Every structure is written in C-alpha cells, then in structure tokens.
Amino acid sequence: MTTLSYTIGVLALQGAFREHLEHLQRAVAAADLAAYSFSLLEVKTPEQLAQCSALVVPGGESTSMSLIAERTGMLEPLREFVASKPAWGTCAGLILLASEIHNARPHQKALGGMDICVARNAFGRQLESFEEACDFSDFAPGVTAFKTVFIRAPVVSAVRKGADFVSVGPKKMHRPNVCSFQEGEKTLTSFDLVVKAECENTAPVEVLHSLPNGLVVAVRQGNKLGTSFHPELADDCSFHHWFVKEFVVGH
Numbered sequence: 001m002t003t004l005s006y007t008i009g010v011l012a013l014q015g016a017f018r019e020h021l022e023h024l025q026r027a028v029a030a031a032d033l034a035a036y037s038f039s040l041l042e043v044k045t046p047e048q049l050a051q052c053s054a055l056v057v058p059g060g061e062s063t064s065m066s067l068i069a070e071r072t073g074m075l076e077p078l079r080e081f082v083a084s085k086p087a088w089g090t091c092a093g094l095i096l097l098a099s100e101i102h103n104a105r106p107h108q109k110a111l112g113g114m115d116i117c118v119a120r121n122a123f124g125r126q127l128e129s130f131e132e133a134c135d136f137s138d139f140a141p142g143v144t145a146f147k148t149v150f151i152r153a154p155v156v157s158a159v160r161k162g163a164d165f166v167s168v169g170p171k172k173m174h175r176p177n178v179c180s181f182q183e184g185e186k187t188l189t190s191f192d193l194v195v196k197a198e199c200e201n202t203a204p205v206e207v208l209h210s211l212p213n214g215l216v217v218a219v220r221q222g223n224k225l226g227t228s229f230h231p232e233l234a235d236d237c238s239f240h241h242w243f244v245k246e247f248v249v250g251h
C-alpha cells in the first residue's frame with residue numbers, strides 16, 4: 001500500500017510562522033493521521049512554494065508581507081498557488097488572502113484567494129488586543145473552549161454572493177484604527193484606501209464563526225480558510241489538526 005504524502009508550507013517572509021510550524025508538527029502526529037506522511041516547510045522562495053500541497057499564511061503585518069513578497073518575486077507565485085491549492089490565512093494572512101482590503105496602506109497587495117472583503121485593524125490598536133474562548137465545534141468537531149487571540153485583527157465585512165458583495169456582521173465597525181498618509185498635496189486616511197485583487201474562487205463563501213457582537217472572524221471558501229485570530233498562539237493544536245484533516249488530507 002502506498003502512503004499518501006503531503007507537504008504543508010508556512011509562508012516565512014515575516015510574522016508568526018515558527019509558531020504555525022510547531023503547531024502543525026504536533027497536529028500531524030495525531031493517531032488519526034498516522035496513515036499519511038507529512039513534510040512541513042518554511043516557504044520563502046517560489047521553488048519551495050512549488051513543493052507544497054497546502055499553504056498557511058501567518059499573522060504578522062500584511063503590509064510588510066506583501067512588500068517582501070513583491071521584492072522577492074513571490075507575489076505572482078503566491079497568487080497562482082492560492083487560486084487553486086488549499087490555503088489558510090490567519091490575521092495578516094487572512095488580509096493577504098482576501099480579494100478586497102479596506103483600511104489598507106498604500107502599495108499593499110492582495111492575493112485574491114477568497115472572494116471576501118476584510119477591514120484591517122477593525123478592533124482598534126495593539127492595546128485593545130484581546131482573548132476570547134470560542135466554541136468552534138459547529139464546524140470543527142471537538143474544538144470547544146478554544147482560546148483565540150486577537151491582535152490588531154481584521155474582520156470580514158462582506159462576502160461574495162453570486163455577482164454581488166453582501167455585508168456581513170454589524171454595520172459599524174468596532175473601533176477601527178485609522179492612520180493618515182500623504183499622497184502629493186492630499187492627506188488621506190487609510191480608511192479611504194481600498195485594495196482589490198482578481199479572485200477566481202467560485203465556491204460559496206461560508207461564515208464559520210462570528211463573535212457575540214456579530215463581527216465575522218472565521219470564513220471558508222472551498223479549500224481556503226481565513227481566521228482573524230491566531231490559533232498558533234494557543235497551547236492547543238486542535239484547530240491545526242482540524243485544518244490538516246479538512247483542508248490538506250480532505251482535498
């Protein structure tokens with residue numbers, strides 16, 4: 001019998017990639033995945049990306065990550081990868097995976113893997129970061145009371161339904177952290193700035209989880225997953241285990 005092998009990459013241009021690799025290492029050691037073989041890879045180059053069957057885009061700073069991706073020739077390979085293969089973006093990674101970014105920064109780029117609109121820094125500043133115990137067992141069996149960490153997190157503010165974007169969550173964002181910048185003579189705020197990317201994902205977008213205040217913090221579109229929070233910063237690797245079972249082995 002041949003063993004099915006998968007290579008799970010974690011984009012390692014910037015941000016919390018080591019934490020994801022550690023969690024994945026523990027997750028793939030679970031008894032119910034023993035029939036498969038897994039390699040985990042830090043991904044910095046197009047050659048490394050080409051070896052991957054799935055990719056995790058970590059949290060960090062989406063503006064820096066997109067800049068580094070451009071400088072290292074990774075932007076187009078990443079766009080091609082997320083157009084077809086399984087990918088999961090956490091926090092800044094969710095921003096990168098989106099097709100539309102609100103409250104963006106000049107020159108920031110999106111990968112367009114999911115047909116969703118995200119609002120950056122929707123919870124305010126770093127000091128307003130928080131933790132919440134969430135029950136994800138509706139979609140991830142057995143993942144209950146999971147400690148989610150939100151750090152200058154984005155929210156999903158709209159999702160594609162048919163030909164249109166439909167707003168999700170409350171109309172008014174919490175306390176968005178807005179910054180200003182110069183464009184020639186004009187002072188713009190980041191709120192004026194929307195970045196868009198083409199998206200070829202035709203699967204329906206599912207809202208997986210909203211906070212009690214209605215803000216949407218986890219979405220799925222086919223083989224793409226996006227979370228506003230950081231499961232790699234919890235002690236628990238059950239969310240990563242679910243990702244591997246559902247998105248890597250399941251596809």
Ligand SMILES: NC(=O)CC[C@H](N)C(=O)O
Pocket residue numbers: 058059060061062063090091092093095120121151152153154
């Ligand atoms: N923890 C995070 O990944 C923060 C995301 C950050 N606010 C950004 O826009 O990229």
